[in-house]
Amino acid sequence: MIETRGLCKRFGPLTVLQAVDVSLGRGRITALVGPNGAGKTTLLKSILGLTRPDSGVILFDGTPLGDDESFRARIGYMPQTPRFPGNLTGAELYAMLRDLRGDARPADDALFAAFALDTHMQKPVRTLSGGTLQKINAALAFAFSPDLLILDEPTAGLDPVSSATLKDKILADRAAGRTVIVTSHVMSDLEELADDVVFLAEARVCFAGSVWDLKRATRQNQLERAVAELMRRGRAA
Numbered sequence: 001m002i003e004t005r006g007l008c009k010r011f012g013p014l015t016v017l018q019a020v021d022v023s024l025g026r027g028r029i030t031a032l033v034g035p036n037g038a039g040k041t042t043l044l045k046s047i048l049g050l051t052r053p054d055s056g057v058i059l060f061d062g063t064p065l066g067d068d069e070s071f072r073a074r075i076g077y078m079p080q081t082p083r084f085p086g087n088l089t090g091a092e093l094y095a096m097l098r099d100l101r102g103d104a105r106p107a108d109d110a111l112f113a114a115f116a117l118d119t120h121m122q123k124p125v126r127t128l129s130g131g132t133l134q135k136i137n138a139a140l141a142f143a144f145s146p147d148l149l150i151l152d153e154p155t156a157g158l159d160p161v162s163s164a165t166l167k168d169k170i171l172a173d174r175a176a177g178r179t180v181i182v183t184s185h186v187m188s189d190l191e192e193l194a195d196d197v198v199f200l201a202e203a204r205v206c207f208a209g210s211v212w213d214l215k216r217a218t219r220q221n222q223l224e225r226a227v228a229e230l231m232r233r234g235r236a237a
Contacts, residue, residue: 086126187224
């Protein structure tokens with residue numbers, strides 16, 4: 001569904017993406033992992049259309065992304081830290097996003113109900129706790145029935161029940177054929193969710209494949225230890 005070919009990006013003298021080739025299949029959950037500064041955020045921003053690569057191409061269902069931004073309506077994005085206008089209520093925020101997206105797809109309100117957000121949606125978001133904001137952040141990412149979900153540290157700030165609810169929803173959407181990209185420092189979450197792994201280090205893809213292939217290549221039984229082994233090998237190279 002999403003493919004990058006030879007993606008390169010520099011900020012002044014700093015190379016943040018170097019010849020990045022990845023292919024993310026429909027109905028798969030891909031964990032995007034790597035050390036800080038590896039280029040993960042820049043890769044996600046490139047897919048979202050928030051930054052333009054210096055060279056290379058991004059294909060969305062085989063179509064190169066260009067100046068037409070209509071593809072964004074097919075993406076649900078959950079940033080690590082939501083920055084919502086504090087004076088709006090959750091309900092007003094939802095309505096504004098639907099107007100901005102101009103998306104006629106049926107709404108997916110499952111997480112609003114699962115998180116029991118009805119009362120909170122009537123309050124200005126500046127008055128809400130961090131955990132409640134994160135629930136709204138998650139619910140909005142899924143609300144517009146996207147084909148591609150990009151989730152950045154999705155369980156951060158959630159209690160165990162809410163975290164389990166969100167992970168169940170992610171798995172359900174994967175089963176429905178949606179493509180999901182997840183970044184997280186919580187390896188147990190990725191162990192539970194991910195089908196595939198893309199490991200970035202020093203602006204390059206050092207591994208791209210299934211979780212099973214990664215464990216086999218590193219001779220590790222747990223995803224956390226497999227990723228740690230990749231990082232150790234990178235330091236030794």
